[in-house]
Amino acid sequence: MFSIIKLRFLQLRDEYLIIVIMTIIALGFTAVFGMIGTSYKPRILIVDKDQSKHSKMFIDELESNPIFRYESVGYEEAIELVDKGKALSAVVINNGFSDSIDNGGEATIELIKFKDDRYIYTLEYQLFSILNRMIGNIKIAEITADYLVKSKNDVFRDEIVKRAYENIKEYWSYRKPININTEIIDTKKFSNYDSLMHSIIGFSIYFTTYTAVFSIGTILYDKEHNIWQRMLVSPISKSAILGGSMISAYIIGILQLFILIFAGKYLFNIEWGLISGIILIALLYVFAITCLGLFLSGIVKTYAQLSAITPVILTGTAMLGGCMWPLEIVNNKFLLFLANFMPQKWAVEGMEKIAMYGYGFDSAIQSSIVLLVMGLVFFGLGVKMVQYE
Helix, strand or coil: CHHHHHHHHHHHHHCHHHHHHHHHHHHHHHHHHHHHHHHCCCEEEEEECCCCHHHHHHHHHHHCCCCCEEEECCHHHHHHHHHCCCCCEEEEECCCHHHHHHCCCCCCCEEEECCCCHHHHHHHHHHHHHHHHHHHHHHHHHHHHHHHHHHCCCCCHHHHHHHHHHHHHHHHHHCCCCCCCCCCCCCCCCCCCCHHHHHHHHHHHHHHHHHHHHHHCHHHHHHHCCHHHHHHHCCCCHHHHHHHHHHHHHHHHHHHHHHHHHHHHHHCCCCCCCHHHHHHHHHHHHHHHHHHHHHHHHHCCCHHHHHHHHHHHHHHHHHHHCCCCCHHHCCCHHHHHHHCCCHHHHHHHHHHHHHCCCCCCHHHHHHHHHHHHHHHHHHHHHHHHCCCC
16 A cells, blocks of 8 residues: 555655645635625615604615615515525515604515525614614604704704704714723634635645546546556555555645645634644545545546536535535525535535634534545445446
């Protein structure tokens, strides 16, 4: 087995430049997509059934917030767009909204959503806070107007309410009466989504996949040049030949992934959090992908065929697995279902929980178990399909 491992690394002398280029490209993609990723704003639809002054005031308050992109549409169109995943959610202001505010009742709004994620939680909190603040401002403005009307009979109540409300809004905007200082404990600043961190994780996973698959794919090259046949008749067991090829491909994939992880730390100042959890996920991910490469090598007949199908398969699975973009922005049920069968999804999710959100080692266990099971399945299928003749 050790002779096979040595042979594979000797062959690497002629191909190391490709691995270096792939590593540089991964870092370049990380820098580019990490910088532009912060411009994403989820699309939120607004359905105003009430068509009142209070509903328009509420919509103005929403649109002044820069987190989301708001667009007014009809009710049926809103349901269709949310269902098709073309909008994150829809805010429905039902009939009677204004009357409830005027009569001191409970003003309610309806939220149409496909799933719960961090954007939905942010939206729900924003709706709650804006609605409560607006109702409070309206009540203060009306009380002020009532007092002035009683004091001076020649004043116009509606005009006073409007001016008082605008003054209150101005104080909320520039002279907030309450300042709240918050401190997050034991999360190491990983409580919010970081597009740069997602990019380094996603592209590291993506490009390492190519390295591992093509490294194990060298058995196809050996078959084409009769090297495989000569090894089979040599005094080396079949398991040693396959095991040596697997181990060498695994080591090469691990080295590249670790290089990218440490490059993220020292080039992009990425804080990985609990590094033991990151390493565990990385080890099992490369194992799963190396076994996937063995499986693909058993399906095709030549190295050229492997080179043709690998980019399609690996790019497609990387997209489904969340390497290119966060799965939170995907609303299609079928695509999210397929993502569960992609090794990339579990690697990205596990690493992000630790590095981005400050989770502990326990968060790496689920992803690691799934990757191990996937790897064993691919390994079993690959061993069965690789020809030893």
